[in-house]
Amino acid sequence: MRTYAECAGRIVTVSPSDQAEVERLLGIPAQQITVIGNGVDTTRFAPQQLTTGQKLALLRRWLVEDPQGWAPGKPPGSIRYTDADLSTMLTPDGSLAPIVLWIGRFQHVKRLALLLEAFAAICKSLSPAPILLLWGGYPGENEGEHPADTVHRLDLDQRVYLIGWRGHEELPAGLACADLMAAPAVNESFGMVYIEAAACGVPPIATNTGGPATLITHNGPDADGWLVRPDDMDDLTAALGVALTDPSERARRAANGLQRVRRSCAWARVADQYLQLYYEQAHP
Known part of the structure; x- marks a missing residue:
């Protein structure tokens, strides 16, 4: 070097x-x-206005028809869901509960275990409880407790869904299903997923370390996401709570992020x- x-x-x-x-x-x-x-390719990664039915159709394809989630020591597709499992995503009025999307590998640096702990805490305080989609996890690659085991240990089986490793071309559709993207990785060099989310009109939550610390504006009129202290579950839980309970603030930060990405990151x-x-x- x-x-x-x-x-x-x-x-x-x-x-x-x-x-x-x-x-x-x-x-x-x-x-x-x-x-x-x-x-970022702002023609591929762009906001999509999907109906509840369209989102459910995509989720059904990824989770029921062509599952790629994998259990410890087992191949892709070994974690499968049913239509009954998907029904828990719906609120009593037939709309989807707020959806949080995590994207990454099952590596310690991604701090997925921390996110799951914080998500478990927020599910106890919010009604309707949100949904967390885990997008990624390269087959066979895992550090520490497998996320499927963590989900079960935290009694999140009806709130967290493992989508598995899917092609990058499908990610814009995955982001179109989400209300929020949360990935509390520490010291990412850059963090493509954060600007891809912003390009799709989905505000991100990240840690104030590495690339994301300069990619995301946390406060003020230009705020376009949330930054939390690394390895701080309380701070992460608080950010999830604020983001999930204030749709107008999510929309404001999403609009700011979309404008910034188109201006600076295209x-x-x-x-x-x-x-x-x-x-x-x-x-x-």
């Missing part, structure tokens, strides 16, 4: 936190580093930044 870095005229990192790591680990001066965030904008950097390097 040091050899490659010494050969480069300019180093690009995707976040200020990565810039600091490059300075620390490789000894590269700050003036040789440019921060350019990753881009691929055309990111490509322009690289073109400008190439020009500056070619014409010092």
